[in-house]
Amino acid sequence: MIVTRFAPSPTGYLHLGHAASALFGWQAARAGGGRFILRIEDIDTTRCRPQFTEAIAEDLAWLGLEWEKPVRHQSEHMSDYSEALQRLDEMGVLYPCFCTRKEIEAEIAAAAHAPHGPDGPLYPGTCRNLTKSEQATRRARGLPYALRLDAAKAAARTGGLTWAEEGRGPIQVEPLKLGDVVLARKEMPTSYHLAVTVDDALQGVTLVTRGADLFHATHLHRLLQGLLGLAEPSYKHHILRTDGTGQRLAKRHGALALRSLRQAGRTPAEVRAMAGFPDEPARLRPA
Helix, strand or coil, X not given: CCEEEECCCCCCCCEHHHHHHHHHHHHHHHHCCCEEXXXXXXXXXXXXXXXXXXXXXXXXXXXXXXXXXXXEEHHHCHHHHHHHXXXXXXXXXXXXXXXCHHHHHHHHHHCCCCCEECCEECCCCCCCCCCHHHHHHHHHCCCCCEEEECHHHHHHHHCCCEXXXXXXXXXXXXXXXXCCCXXXXXXXXXXXXXXXXXXXXXXXXXXXXXEHHHCCHHHHHHHHHHXXXXXXXXXXXXXXXXXXXXXXXXXXXXXHEHHHHHHCCCCHHHHHHHCCCCCCCCXXXXX
16 A cells, blocks of 8 residues: 655645645655654754644645544654654764864864865765764763764665655665764654654655655665665655746745635645646545
8 A cells, every 4th residue: 555645834825835845745645545644843842833833734634635633743853853863873874973063164164175066065075983982071061962874884784775756766875975864862762764754754755755855864864764664665755846937936936825826815725736746637536
């Protein structure tokens, strides 16, 4: 059975791009007679707001979508991510990073050939080779730190990996693609990457449908799945919705927020069509 999910963060109102992503996942589940899940990714407590969580449910219901209950809220399951983080630590693939953003930027600027990823310079590995004694000393001094994944050690542990991308076949995982990413900070005990990987496994997601902007993140997510022994879903990364100037839609595009379209008199059918999903002859209902 196909199980898909739509997993927005409640940091603002849903816009037309979100509608397209939700409908894409819903349609994939419906076509396969499967299940569609809504998940609220609210680990960033400084930006997430309850009113946006409520608005997400209202807007999706207005569009005609239904999903399984209860809805999983990441903020209520921090112990799941802590357990995964502990397992990674026991494997020896994590290390504390005491660098500030300014220090990282300065080191990258001073480097003749800083490593680059799909979104720019990667962390140069400043704290990767600190000894246990040096780590303990800095911790004892109360210095703030993040926990980073040692991508090279992780790759050596998992060996070669691939993922199944629908429409493209198997994709070879490049474990160093995103470098040594942060998996947890003191103020946020899990990262998006770790939480989403754990959640997809716990919720039995078999097909991850999401925007093309997250294609490269799949290299990391498959690496984490390999380390933690989690089930491997298939993936389908869809094109992103853009505005009239070709810019990717973001929450700052208030005019294209679903509730703004509702207030302007647009019907659910019109908004579905605007998102690229015109209604079929049969009534729009999940399988």
